[in-house]
Amino acid sequence: MSFWDKMQNMDRRWVYLMVAVAVIIPFFATPDLPISITPEAQMLYDAVEAVPDSSTVFVVFDYYPSTIAECEPMAISALRHFYRKDCKVITLSNIPLGGPSMAERVTREIALEYDKVYGEDFVNLGYKANYVAVMSGMGTSIESIFPADNSGTPLSELPMMDSVVNYDQVAFIFEIADNATADYWVSIVNAQYGIPIGCGTTAVSAPKYYAFVGAGQFVGLLGGMKGAAEYELLIGHSGSAVLGMGAQSLVHLLIIFLVIVGNLGFFLGRRGKSGEIS
Amino acid sequence: MSGIEIFEIWIMAFVTLALFSFLYKDNPLYKIAEHVFAGLSAGYYFGLIWDTVIVTQLWQPMIGGKWELIIPGILGLLMFARFWPKYSWVSRVSLAFYMGTASGIFLTSQLHGLVLKQMQATMLPLVNGDGFGAAALAIIVVIGVISTLAYFYFSKEHTGALGVTAKVGIWFIMISFGAHFGYTVMGRVSLLIGRVQFLASDWIGSFSQIF
Amino acid sequence: MKTTIPVAVAFVAGVVLVVSFFFDEGTWVGGISQEFKIWMTIVGGFTILLGAVSITRVNWSAVQRKKEGWPYKLLTLISIFVMAIPSVLPNTWSPLFGRDVGSIYDWLFTYLDSPMMATMFATLAFYIASAAYRAFRARTAESTVLLVTATVVMLWRVPMGEAFLNMFPGDIPNWLNTYVMNGANLAVQRGIIIGAALGAASMSLRIILGIERTYMGKG
Structure with a gap:
């Protein structure tokens, strides 16, 4: 042999x-290595920068704990970027295994850095089953789909939600996904309600979503840990992805x-x- | 770092190493972790759905006066008829509602949100002021989309013009799948880096607190 | 009756959702459609609950009959109950109950379930490396194109590899992003998206019209 x-x-x-x-x-x-910024990550950063300060935005935790290494740095950077702009952040998840728990933990941790108050500056809607119904239903009324937040507090008791009825009051959706839910944010929410969507996704899903960026259905794209590292550098706050x-x-x-x-x-x-x- | 935090880190490190042990060979420690994982995940689903759907979405609004919600409540309960073969057909009604409504949303959103938008983005003017590079890219995209669709069109034998177009499609598909493979490697490696980051920083970091 | 009622239900439900697409939210069609969407979330929840109950039943039966590996299945059962029971108890009784941060449910998810799931997927890095070594071969011209593209993309997506590519003239990273990712790759993905969407739409139409009934199962 x-x-x-x-x-x-x-x-x-x-x-x-x-x-x-x-x-x-x-x-x-x-090793100290220069990390280049791809045009898609820059486009996403610019789109978030263009969101008027104090607007209401969605940060969607559509990922399982399995891809936490790729997706969580994106979620953290997105929250830092929005909190810095004094945006009102609504989080939710279409993932029944861990999504709402991760949203709760991450959102509260980052909120502490910026002295944000739950119910006034951010709200975690949690999870509801059947994501096509959730995405479509929120176009008419968020409260009819989510009568209460993740902890069971009725939305009517959360001051931030007084002025938020449906997508008409939402300026931007930052979707962080490791699965096909991103496709439905595009086909249902972006196509029918015209809300700009930026997507952070796993490296496995990223090649597919170039088609959505090319069609203007995503305003930008972060692909995998490299994409997360790019966004960390863009907001000037290095984290686990750069490491x-x-x-x-x-x-x-x-x-x-x-x-x-x-x-x-x-x-x-x-x-x-x-x-x-x- | 408090004692409880150290305990939590060691618990996480233990289950991480127990699952990695399968890489050497199958063993009881791996099997224990695997079965605990399956159980906890099923328990998580139960707790989440019980709270967010059954209590918050169904029960509380119903006792608050939305009595029409008894209909989806019954439809949901009918799902459990699947456990009794004699009556399992009853669950078809719930399943039909689920499939019918989802199909209603899909039918319009897939055509309006994907097919039309993606086709619209493909048919771009060649002279757009962005120079030769942009025009070349637009042509590549048109050829790629048409040839890919031709390759996946199996209702007619791939001969003649369709065969040639499908052949071109294979080359495009190979480039795309190659890129996909490169990205997939990147993704899987990133997940491993996540666990190693935990072991190298949190777990090994806790050693100095203990020893 | 076993087939007619479900087909009629799917038809009515589907038609309402399709028609409502063309009407404003304030109209009566929009109102019914919104109510159906709320019902969808409830019925959808029950389907997940059905899955959790089904896993419990299967494991319970295996433990009762002392099938091979039953002690492991007992462990699965115990894990299900340890996770589920405290979560359904009201947190007004104790902060350990319910699903909030600090509850048993949240602790078990954060410190056991989540790292275990992350580790299971992390092992795929080893398998994909082994597969690349053993099976990723340049046997034909097509597979050579696939292999070369994969290798160059792997280089491009990491700082060390990008530094290597920048040693060559012609701004290779920018060329890759423009012509490979936003050119050939985008075109193929777009073709697949259009094809799959047409397939999904036609399947939806078949379900609404009662032509497609396989989802009902046999009997």
């Missing part, structure tokens, strides 16, 4: 070990190296020589 054949049959756990080492090293020897870029770089380089070695092994090894390549 040649060297390349041995490489082809390497125990997968060696690959796992290499990935683990590549992801750990940068946390102890942080993660070192590890992200090293693991990408490792995977590219593995792909090259795998292909070399395939072509130079037994299977390549026996003419298995078509």
Whole structure:
């Protein structure tokens, strides 16, 4: 068995070990790398900047805990950006596993940094089942879909909600999603009510949403942890996404190296020589 | 860092490492974590729906005078007829309401919000003042959209003009799927970075508090 | 009756929602449509509840019959009840009940459920690296295009890789964003979106008209 054949049959756990080492090293020897801003992230930042101060906005927590590493830095940056502009923030979630809990925790944590008061500066509507009905129904009346907030307080008892009836009073929607709910914010809310939507999404979903940015249905896009890092830099508040870029770089380089070695092994090894390549 | 905070960090570190242990091989610790996860998630669903839907959306408005909500309440309860095979057909009524209403929203929103808007964004003027690059991009997009649609059109054999167009579509699709793969790698790596950030900063950071 | 009533219900519900699209919210059609949307959230909630109850039943049955691996299933059952029971008790009795921050429900989610779900998905990084090493081969011209695009995009999306690409002339990162992501990729995604949306719309029409009935199951 040649060297390349041995490489082809390497125990997968060696690959796992290499990935683990590549992801750990940068946390102890942080490389200082310039992070470029993509036009899509810049467009989103500019669109949020263009929202009039003190407007009412939505920050939607449409992600599961599984993608917290990619999506939470986006949510934190979006909240910081809106709180800085004194916007009234309404949060909600269409995710039944963890969405409302994460919205509650993150929104309250960031609110403390800006002395924001619950019920006056921000409200967490929580969750309601069947997201197409929720998105569509809020076009007529938010209170009919969410009679109470996430803690069960009737919306009529929250001062901030006095002046908010439906989408007519909402200036911007910042959708942070790891699933297809973003498609329905586009097809139902943006298309029918014309509200500008900015999207932060996982890297897995990002390529699809370039089509929405190109059509003007999203005013900007953050793709994955890199997108989150870009937004952190744009608002001037580095966080976990910027910190993660070192590890992200090293693991990408490792995977590219593995792909090259795998292909070399395939072509130079037994299977390549026996003419298995078509 | 308080004692409770350290305890919480260690709990999180324990379940994280228990699940990562599967990478070496399957083991009882992994199985325990996996089954606890399944149970807690089901419990989470139950607690959330009970509070936000059954109590807040159904019960409280109903006793407040919105008696018409008894209809969706009954429709919801009929869903549970699925547990009794003899009467399971009854749940079809609830399912039909669910599917019918969702279809009503989908029918209009998919055509109005996606098909028309996306087609409109594809048919752009070539001379738009943005120069040759923008015109070239607009042509690439038109060719790409048409050839992709042709590739996924299976009602006619891919021969002749359709076959050539579909062949062009394959090349576009390969580029897009390649980009998708690159992004997917990025996404999966980011999730791992999230856990390693926790272990490297919070968990290892707690060592100095204990030892 | 077993089929006619559900088909009639789907038809009426669907038609109301379609017609209301063309009317103002203040009209009677808009009013009925809004009421239907509220009902949808309630019925939708019950479907999720059905799933949670179903998991409990399946595990309960496995524990009762002492099927293989039943102690693990018992653990699942215990976890369900430990999470669910305190959440449905009123928080006026104790701050540990209900769903607010500080409750048992919130604690179990934050410190157990959430990190476990995040870890399960994090393991995919190892699998995708292993798969890239073992299966990502330039066997044909098409797969070579896929492989080269993936590799260049992987480089472009990280600072180290972008620094490497910038060593070459021609502003490769900008070219990638313009012609790959906003060119070929956008076109393909747009084609897929249009195709899928047409499919979803036609399927919706089939459901409303009662042609599509597979969602009802057999019997």
